[in-house]
Amino acid sequence: MESAESPSKRAPAAGRGNRMRAAVLEATLAELTESGYAALTVEGVARRAGVHKTTIYRNWKDSDGLVADALAGHFATDIPIPDTGAVEDDLRALARSLVAAMTTRAGRALLTTVLSDAARLPRFAEVKHALFEDRFRRAEPVVTRAVERGELPADTDPAELLKALAAPIYFRLVFTGEPVDEATADRAARIALAAAHAGALPAT
Amino acid sequence: MESAESPSKRAPAAGRGNRMRAAVLEATLAELTESGYAALTVEGVARRAGVHKTTIYRNWKDSDGLVADALAGHFATDIPIPDTGAVEDDLRALARSLVAAMTTRAGRALLTTVLSDAARLPRFAEVKHALFEDRFRRAEPVVTRAVERGELPADTDPAELLKALAAPIYFRLVFTGEPVDEATADRAARIALAAAHAGALPAT
Structure with a gap:
């Protein structure tokens, strides 16, 4: 050592x-x-x-190789994966962590890089795709544990649930210009949970 | 004449x-x-x-003034507002129209303009904000009629429901690189409807 x-x-x-x-x-x-x-x-x-x-x-x-590696590394570790024992709390914690990570100066700058400067570079499109896949894969245990506990329908698709959770947060960040805060996170968690309970997120 | x-x-x-x-x-x-x-x-x-x-x-x-006006005009009229008499059908029609509008060559090019080239221009941030507000305002009757028919909780916020509908579609378009098609639209409609039924989209 x-x-x-x-x-x-x-x-x-x-x-x-x-x-x-x-x-x-x-x-x-x-x-x-x-x-x-x-x-x-x-x-x-x-x-x-x-x-x-x-x-x-x-x-x-x-x-560009540097930027791709730096973005991938950052997005791989910026969101802690909760395990509270209750899906509602886990989803809320996940959504709040996402909001916290994306509303720092660094988070906003990296989002701008991914969307704006990098939008025309095919290599960054691949990086973007890979890093979202990676994030969803890391968070999947939140959903599989909830299914095992009987809190969610057995055919709930983990990635679809996590996308339903992330989508309202990114939509505000990127499009509507409204504040993105804990209320945004909590609403996103409720939307994703309601969709899962209603069986709207089955594996396809 | x-x-x-x-x-x-x-x-x-x-x-x-x-x-x-x-x-x-x-x-x-x-x-x-x-x-x-x-x-x-x-x-x-x-x-x-x-x-x-x-x-x-x-x-x-x-x-820039030209582009701002052209984008605002385009987004003001590209999505027809359905009135089928059933909220489930209306939301599905709205989501399918959004998918159709955003997956044409013009729709993708204009999205790139809004996100990428224009991301650093404050005037376009205002245009983007205004055009989303305008779109949501035009579609609000879909929600208010559903509330009047007793299909949705009385305190459902029309704009929040419409954002819950649009968010999963834009999320795929912008971030995950997955196909965006009728299945995407139908899933978005189910998510938004489940969230509304669960009372997750109250006016704040």
């Missing part, structure tokens, strides 16, 4: 590589948040991360 | 103005659909509409 107190001791290559990757991806998110996709450069990310730009080019093809 | 058969007869000024406006806005939509916002110029719109560009500048401040 390496430690911060012994910088002269060489860390194992894998550990050093992981730390470098984490620093570079964090710097990429910070640059996106502060300046946006159009202004992002490998040089700027390298400066912020404290690495040489050739280090970045050894690990990523270009700045 | 003017007629196409007597072009030498001068039409009333208001009629000529309206015809010119309609031709210019139609040309603006066509340019947006074919080439996108970034490539749109007043010259290109004038050429397509068969008017002189000074005519456009007399009526619109710049190309």
